Structure formats: C-alpha cells, structure tokens
Amino acid sequence: MPTYLHRLNELHQEGREYVSCTELAEYMNIELIVARKDIAMTGLAGSRRRGYRVDELIQAIRTYIGWDQELPAVMVGAGALGSALSGHPDFAMYGLQIRYLFDHDPEKIGKVIHGRTVLSMDKLCGILDECQPKIGIICVSAKAAQGVADMLVSHGVRYLWNFSDVCLTVPEYVIVQREVIAGGLALLAAKIKTAENGETPAVEE
Amino acid sequence: MPTYLHRLNELHQEGREYVSCTELAEYMNIELIVARKDIAMTGLAGSRRRGYRVDELIQAIRTYIGWDQELPAVMVGAGALGSALSGHPDFAMYGLQIRYLFDHDPEKIGKVIHGRTVLSMDKLCGILDECQPKIGIICVSAKAAQGVADMLVSHGVRYLWNFSDVCLTVPEYVIVQREVIAGGLALLAAKIKTAENGETPAVEE
DNA sequence: TAGATTGTTAATCGATTAACAATC
C-alpha cells in the first residue's frame, strides 16, 4: 500500500488527473488483479475507461491505511539507524511527526540531525509528560531496548515502533510494531535457494 | 523465522540443550500452535517431553531459510542507512558477507565504516567483475537507485536487496527483494486506528 | 462499435486454527 501512495504522489506532482489499475500494476510489476483488489479495498469508485482520480485515490488510501491521523512521536536512539529513519522524506506525508530525538551518548547530545537537536535521556520523561506523543520509536541497542520501552510506557506511550533486535515485554494495552531487518534477507535467501536448486518444493524430507 | 533463530542463538550461548515450542511461543508473544507449525516446517524431529535440541534446531532453521549458503555481497550507498545496515551484527551469522562498500560522495570515500573502507563508485565495475558477488545491496537515493541497479545487473549481479524508495526495472532473471520502510508504519497506523475507533471492520461503505 | 477499464461473483488455494492422538 505505501508503494501505491508513493507512486500516486509522484503522478500527482506530474499533474496527472487519472490513473488506471493497469498502469499501477505495470509500474509495480504485479498482477493486474492484485492491484485492482487492493484499490477496491479502499472503497473508492473509479470511472470506467479512465480509471481513478489520482487525488481521490491518494486520499482514499490514506484514510484506509490510517495515515490521515496525526501521529506525534519521539525517537529514542540517534545512531546510524535513528538518523536514517528520522530523515525519511515520506514520513511527514504519512502523518508521522517525529518531535524529539533522544540519545544516551554524550557525544551525540546537542548535535542536529535532520533539523532536530539530539536531547539527553534525562529529559525524556519530562518531555513525554509534556507533549504526550502517541508513538515511541525505539532505535537503541538490544540491551537498552526494554528499559527504554518501560520508560515510554510508564509515561503514557501506547504505541511502539521497535527497530531493536528484541521482543519487548509490555502491558497488553500497548501495541508494538516490530521491524525485523533480517526478515527481508530471509526472504531473499529463500528465493536464491529455490532459484539455484531448481524447483525444490519448500518442504523436504 | 529470523526471530526464532536470534533467540535460539541466545539460548545456545547460555548453554541450553533443549527448548520447547511452548517456551519460544511465550518469548515471542505468539500462540503455541503457530510456533509449533513454524518449527514443524523445518522438518526437524523433536523429542517429546523435552522439546528440540537447540543446536539442531538452529541448523534446521538455517537450511530451511537458506542461510546455510554463503552470500557474498556489495553495498552501494554508505549514508546513514547503509552504515546502519553494514553494522548489523546478525548478518554475518546469516551468511551475508558484505565485502565492499561504495559511495558517490567524495567526503565519504576513504572513511572506514564498521571495518570496511568506503570505495569510490569508479571502482565498482572492476570489483564486480573480479569478486562476482551474489547480492547487491542498494542504499542510495531514489533517483540514483535505477542507475546503480543497471550497473550491478550488467556486471552479473542477479539478486538485489533494494532499500531505496523505487520499484526497480530489471531483466526477468534478476530477483529483487524490496524493503519498504514505511510498510511497518502503515501497519502500525492501521492498528492505532482500529484500536481507537473501537472494532471498526476494515472494509466500510 | 470496439476497446479499455471498473465492478462483481465464484472458485481455488493456502495458511491459520482447532482438536485429538501418541509418547517420553
């Protein structure tokens, strides 16, 4: 879904009014039916022969995914991963607003990354109480992650986006979206294996 | 799957011999049945009452996923995302060997990131021919990505791991694993929406 | 009219879930 949106935004900026499933499917190298079903999910009605209005479709996808809400967030961990994420150009468009950036490392505190000053962890609690962000983005090491999560949760953060390599233990009312970077590698490795060993079925004796 | 492996490695280092599905499921906050099915997929036989041998299970998962092969790779783009990825501690364990790191930016060339010196793009073609890596990891901007992909493909790279925000156009024999960072955010936003609006069914009028 | 496209309904397939049997 994000990919449709990304593409639609490009088209929108090019001034396109209408777009067809056929075209989107071709761009993304997927089957026509898949694209049509996805678009149908949003509930938007297109006009036959011409396709869907680009601007309407953008809005429809955003409401469907839930990107029409404002999502204030804080990010903990300003290492390489943190800075890469905090600079992602599309996030703002998706409603995600990274308000503050924290790090433990004295060398990083005070630095400005993508327009945001890195703050000391000491200030985390105070700012959480004050600004009450919806989302906490965790980009710290595996060891530190649970501690950070606890702190965020105890100050009212109910949604965590976890990029660390741990399964967090949190109260049941907290929702965690965990990102496993190695997941993509696993898929790729599997594809490589089947591609090179011919058509080996996935399950073997 | 990667998460099982990650956990199993921890257990292995703690010296544990056996582990049960029950325990793994609990750790990962998933249903027992799910874990059991996943483990069953690997084809490994466990002993009733005690569970599975940790070392055997690690090996079984690795062969099942395809992480028992060596996967030499080059990474193009040594920005924040590139350095974060190149420093990922688990990759080596998964068979991925990032041999060389390239960047266009003169300021980055020559720097050492996680033990690898950043090389100029000029040297890319030569090194591709010489070392013939299986995988090309693309961590460059959306604009540059297609060009990099073309270069990699024309020098024999058949598997691409694409972290840029574009759908690449490649010959059909090339396999692309695309990572959409915003994908996780979409899932999280959807969860937030349903959590806050009560039990709204996903499809509406 | 012909063709491109959306819309809808049915069929297939696979994954998830459940229930029970086996056994150390």
Next chain:
DNA sequence: TAGATTGTTAATCGATTAACAATC
C-alpha cells in the same frame, strides 16, 4: 501414573486467482 510435549489430521477462515458482466 500424570503431565508436558511433539506429531497428525481435520476444519475453518481468508486471501488470492480466475472468469465474466457492466459501462463509459
């Protein structure tokens, strides 16, 4: 024996795919 655990089979559910109808 009792209990924890794997193993297996069946049932359910949802997603994917296919086929066709509608229409601008």
